[in-house]
Amino acid sequence: MKKTRILIPEPASHFIRVKCTNCNNEQVVYSNSAFPARCLSCGTQLVYPQGGKAKIAGETLRQLG
């Protein structure tokens, strides 16, 4: 008997450059981060982990790869 394997598609993960809406500081964060990332300059939380793809609170400027 053959077992059908269902492959769970992994979410595309990449690094993105975001701009803090509070102080305009730019920094690179991981789009699938499991941990909250804060702005290095003012401490505003920029990444909210949601189990899969993280929610980016700042302005996304560029995807890095």
Ligand SMILES: [Zn+2]
């Ligand atoms: Zn900031």
